[in-house]
Amino acid sequence: MAPRWPWILVAVAVIALLPHLLGTPYWRGILVICAMNVMLALSLNLILGYTGQLNLGQSGFFAVGAYVTTVLVKSFGWGFWPAALAAVAAAGTLGLLLALFAVRLRGHYLAIASLGFAVITYQVLVNWESMTEGVRGIYAIRPPPPIRIDGLVDISFSSPMMLFYLVAGIALLVYLALDNVVRSPIGETLRAIREDEVSAASLGIDAARWKAFAFGLGAAVAGLAGCFYPSFVGTLVPGAFNIVESFTMLAMVIVGGLGTMIGPVIGAVVLTFLPELLRGVGELRLLVYGLALTLVVLFMPGGLVQAWQLLRARFAGGRP
């Protein structure tokens, strides 16, 4: 396979430059959100794009990551990083359990069950006030603690720029790890399940087990994205994890290109920035998502990645 390191260098350079190109705190904040959305789109793509499970509950795992981290830090006095680790484990475990429960469900039925999970999670956040403060919300959440090694390193995450570097760096590591997974025999197995489960079973593949693996891993990555959300915003309210968020993640994956690694990244970037650029026109965000999703599903089911491939093929074919 083609070497990846030139692309990794490009990605690192882009990440390093972006906060300097978009210099205001507002736009740097959008960059942080964008990096989180990239992770969320990657996580959903593993479940939906590679394994073919229509999961509409991803906002629930995002919420678990955010709330478990924050509650452990604020109410139980944990450090940020152990709390984040616990939150990722919690989201991943819930994903596994949901997958094992839903193992006989496919298509619409899995979609409904996973949507139900997101609704239940949202209701728990609203109603379990002794733990989550309900709709009143949790305030004054601090950013991740600075990383200090005496005389060598002193990195504080209190500015949006440094927080962006942290979240984007982790998003890049997540991308590389998932890219390795989908290129490995595990990726072959997941795609085989997506294509035909009976046929996969005839090759010794235990579809239930591997679907649960993908679901659990995807949920854990969504939980990881969630860890950083509250420390960026500073407050945490259940409304941020409304089930509509599951559909925005779905839109990012499908608009970008289902079942490719780079597609969801592009989808997340486009659908984070496009609504911001159109902000003057009013509450257009959901309209943008809805319209983009409809157009892609109707005219370009492979998403922006497919559009790019078609353009490139036409360009290459047009040359003498």
Place this chain on the structure above:
Amino acid sequence: MSGNLASASLAAGPALLQAQGLHKSFGGVRAVQDISLAVPAGAIFAVIGPNGAGKSTLLNLLSGTYQPNAGTLAFAGRGLVGMPAHKRVRLGIARTFQKIRLFKQLTLLENVLAGFHIHHDVPAWQYFLPAGAFWRDFRRCREEARALLDFVGLADEAQKRAGALPYGRQRMLEIARAMATRPKLLMLDEPAAGLNAAEVALLLDRLQQIRARGITVIVVEHNMDLVMNVADRVFVMDHGEYLFEGAPREVQANPRVIAAYLGGEFA
């Protein structure tokens, strides 16, 4: 023919797969009734019968796609009833499908690579961060996959999408994919259906090579030329029931078999 010589010695050999009194009904339809058979190790064992005789259902029972309503099933002495299909593959049972079930969106190479699922020997962390064992496995699987594609005459098309292949070649690809599981028993459901004469000739040759590798073959087939040329034993079903079993020559001469195929008045 060499096939018949082989059958004489093989028939006395130990059975690799043994079924006793298998039953399978769907609603009120009895698709398989009281089928008992013993497949000798190293043989090509053909299952024939008119349309609707229950051959594919029988194969689905043997592979674990269906579970029987009654009866016992043993592979190399191990009970199979209740064992799901994916676990039987680990014992060495592989199959192809009558209605082709390739991974159509994946390339030929990827289809065969998926067949190595139970044979990867890589520490779990290396799937996330590839290192030595991963790359050894990676190269070994690709070499082996290419050899299998070569075996079925598809080496030049490794990067094509499986769905883009002509029908006959899709059948050969399914055989290569099943072979990737390194089976002891390979079950083929109508492998010659839709094949042209040249493709049937290739299939016949490859079936003999597969047997020569020590793999036992069960083949459900309508193509009588193929069955008579390659099979060591032939098992005949009609209306879900046992009709006859014997060497190809005995089957051809049996009046009940002829009657089943041509209708009662010839009996």
